[in-house]
Amino acid sequence: MKTLIYWFRNDLRLADNPAFTQACLSADHLLPVYIHDSKEQETVYGFERQGPHRQAFLRASLDDLNSQLRAQGSDLLEFSGKPAEVLLRLLKDTSAQAIYCEQIEAPEEIEQVRMLQEQSVDVEEFWQSSMLDPQTFPFELEKMPDVFTAFRREVEKAQLKFAQPINAPKKIPALPATLPQGSILPSRAHSFLHPYLIGGASHAHAHLKQYFGRRLPDSYKETRNQLIGMDYSSKFSAWLVLGCISARDIAAQLHEYEHCYGANDGTYWLWFELLWRDYFRFIHFKYGQKLYRASGLTGVPVKPSYAPSFEQWRTGTTGTALVDAGMRELQQSGYLSNRMRQIVASYWIYDMKGDWRAGAAWFESQLIDYDVYSNQGNWLYIAGRGTDPRGGRPFNVAKQTQDHDPQEIYRKLWLSPE
Template sequence: MRALLWFKQDLRLDDHLALQAGLAAECLLPVYVLDPVQLQLNPFGMRRMGVQRMRFLLESLMALDSQLRQRGSRLLVHIGTPEQVIPQLVAQLKLDRVLTLEEIAPDEQAQIARVATSLGHVVLQQAPANHLLRSEDLPFSLDQIPHVFSRFRTLIEKRVQVFQPRQAPDHLPCLPEGALALLQPLPTLSQLGLGEPLSVPASAFPFSGGEPAALARLRDYLWQSQGVRQYKDTRNGMIGSEYSSKFSPWLANGSLSARRVIAELRRHEAQFKRNDSTEWLWVEMLWRDFFRWTLLRHGSALFKAGGLQAHEYAPLQVDQRFQEWSRGLTGMPLVDANMRELAATGFMSNRGRQVVASYLINDLQQDWRHGAAWFEEHLIDYDPASNWGNWAYLAGVGNDPRQNRVFNALRQARAYDPDAHYVSLWLPELRDVPQGLRHTPFLLAGGHLRSIGYPQLNKIPDSWKPYLHAVA
């Protein structure tokens, strides 16, 4: 077998079943295709991948190439469409098989189908994707996946799950003859037309992309700092790198195996005992899988305005208020601070995501799909299933029989940023405002707000009135 290993959202060597399938090959060519479509505008007027996501991707590709070099191989990165690049490489280097991992989103599945068609008689072999659970682990068929997470969890936990991820190999088959001549340096962000982002010391995710950084974080969080043992108590934090696991960016682009995370978690629990926090990390990882299997079952329905519920009541308007939300200029400090953190770093806390999404949907009455698309462009941990699944969930058109999941933004601010440290960090114009008013600058005179350069909130919702002067 002379094989091409097509990397996509699986930028690791650990627990990589397509890589394992290629170990017996006579020669193996690792390839990543950087598709320019990712940088073009989508139907919502946004890029599918913005500067922070691309930065993290390029870091991950550089790390993957380094890992391959240590095992006698290299990573060939080509710019183009996979349906053109991969068949061309197969023909040029006389390869007879393409190995890759399965995809779960409709666009990516369609891309694999196009590549398979372009390959003609050459086999395209797919291995299971970066799920926590394999299809054979599920106690139900794909068309019977529960609509509600609690039911999904109950059925899964009735079976004892044993996770045995495959270790990264020590050596890899040699490259095909002529492959070295095709190698080229990674493009820079500037060459891709994105510009170079500034480093932000206040970032809650100061880590770099790639498998070595992912495994280092896994070791630290579970074994050295053992931050996992306080996960349930700290996961709603907003400042600093230690308030949550921070695994999601590496999971999203496949630099970290979901099965490796849980295998290590079970090993940790065997040595230090299970507690509420280790159990909660398991639940969050199970949520990730729930959204992935839901996307596999429902496909493109998840990306429609009415979502899985096909509701007609979902707001469809998009106006100036969306632009103010996306730029962090709504006049609601907690929302604005989170949106500016996202733009500056590509990351935002889980609590922040729920607050800003609810605010866009319920307070501003904007089309939730535009918010999901904005997150897709900017989040370094963007994952189609989790991102669109969570947005649909909050919009009342996803996996939840309840509707109107409204987060009171001011109540959230009082509860999770009681001393206004978070809004002070990301909204420098409010630092000279008295601390007690940093969550409610709209109570100041309009002239004062204009002088500090912060927008005036148009209307104070009635639901905020109990929290205008309260401290949680």
Template sequence: MSTVLFWFRSDLRLHDQPALHAALASGATRLLPVACLPAQDEAAPWGFARVGPHRRAFTAAALRGLGERMAALGNPLLICQAPPAMALPRLAQAVGATMVVCEDIAAPYEQAEVAALRAAGLQVRCVWHSSLLPPACMPWPVDQLPGVFTTFRQQVERAGITPAAPLPAPARLPPPPDVHAWMTEDILQAVGAGQGAAALRAPALQAGCDPRSSFPYGTPACNGSEAAALDHLARYLERKLPHSYKATRNGLTGLDYSSKFSPWLATGALSPRRIYAQLKDFERCHGANEGTYWLWFELLWRDYFRLLHLQHGAALYRAQGLSNRPSAQHSAHGFERWCQGETGEPLVDAAMRELAATGYLSNRLRQVAASYLIYDLHGDWRAGAAWFESQLVDYDVYSNQANWLYIAGCGTDPRGGRRFNPARQAQDHDAGGHYRRLWAAAHTPQDAL
């Protein structure tokens, strides 16, 4: 009788789950599904929590939804508040397993987690499934990825590469290991199971229901679960919002100016292939236009950022990134003012207050805020990337890192950075001042640093 540990990472769903299908196809007769929450006191190198309260709350909702679905299939999800390198080897020893199956994530922190498991003697099978298109289907090897997104997109489109159909959710799962044989108080305490369960029972943050938020994750419609993700996708299509996406995507407030797929894509509660398949159905029924194409365009950007990580790896996390620029000086005082929304630049301050209060920020304002930190406050772009990692409910390691590199001029873009003039951006996108007034006196619910 063989037992396999399935480690949920940034793939908190059952639909279109190739890694889980791989675990089920391995011949395992017992399956122990596990997720590991980061420690409450885990700090970023810049002195603040690596995972802030908004992101923690949204992920907890995703895990609650996943746990309910797993329990309905007869195999409850075990939530551990302990590092994977501590929890998974201990669990594997307890249940007599040697194999862990999980999502492959091509970023240094996540790769180090897998390396630690292998160093502990476990076999780890990593399955790549976060992109819309598989890297192996690209027109070139990953190490020859075009350095410009437009070239990448044009070559993909000319080659006619399209995603595979999404996989169905499994109808059944192997049973868990016999709880009487391994689930002792000592083991549960060692892996932080009690703390993990308590974290999922914690009351929702009031900030998650802020009526000013463009993504009020504490409300049923924006709940972090897979069920809410699929409902949101269905409603978005039913209301024919893809047709207007390109025209509205640079909005600053409200739920409907953008697709809002990103929070669920970030936790993995929603599969990009599921989005694409239903978008194609929508186009067959209601017609394609510039807006529906632009959703495909954005999903391709998301894939491009993943391929950049496969191509360059840890080099994307150096101070100079892929450039030859000298390391930037860092103004700690300027960075603190930026985090607190106290720079004196109204649009930037409004954006940073919204981020701190709600865990969300429009793409346009992310660019403006990042540019201001780098070029006006002379802050290290890596500190800004870490702050977004801490705060954003839709934090995605690939997109966050690549977008900050893009603004800082340390990535592949040949134009060497993007400086946004906040006064011009306010004139173009908040001419009446509504957004700045909305967040002018916002109270930050936590200490920034």
């Protein structure tokens, strides 16, 4: 009898989850687990790594996954601690022969798996979080083009689209006869200002259906730089980062949409942004740990930043109205438009001369769509420490204010006393 552990990481779904499907096909008994990593509790900057909005979105996503597993006679056991330690204990308790999981190509996540392998644990990892299948690339990932435009051109020249999504497994193997006790941290469910953004695969699919149903992709290119509301951009990100839905699923729907209504600038631009997401993933295979150095890929050292100015930036009290409005939206809602992310990040790095890593850490704590690859990649990009040949991307706040909030609507929305 083969017993396996399925370790859910950022793939909280049953459909289009090749790793989970493979585990189901290979096991007689399967233990699905999720581990709340104890490192999520603190940062070197003195705030929690996983703030209340992220916690709430994760909680809803896990509950949704659990109800899908239970509907098929299985269950999701949640634990907290260091993943390698928890998994070693579970392997012993259940006599499981191997762990199946998705592959995450970022330093801390690689280390979690390495610690297990060091103890001779059989860990079967599956790369499945990108839209494109890297095995179809006309280049090796380690030699991929550094610059996004060159990467995109190669992908388009080879006419690569997306890997076909697969269905959820028909049958989930029974749980092991003896179950370890789950122990989870008490969660602090918080409500946030976008009540529509609720975690879980069911909500993700409902959101996608209405987004395509209302033909919002058609206007995406014109609206994507706006600052207020649900419809100016897709809002797919939070579901994507926890894997409530796969990028392939979204790409497949986009493809079908183009088939029905015709391709246009909006549909192309959505694909283009999803390709950025892939690009920041794949660049990790090439540069790995180097992307996590203070100097990034440049070798230029970072000057220590002055702590009180970080507090002003973080709490939206810099005195620059557009920046303060953005930082308050982030803290109060757990979300920020792409345009505002660029503006506040640039302001922290170039106007306040702050350490980009502190800014990235604050985004990590607050964003419901925090994604290790995209957050690191975008911060490096703005700081001019990544692969962008143009160097850094400073934004002129006065011009941005004029272009994107000329009538002060956004600033008033977030800065007016309640």
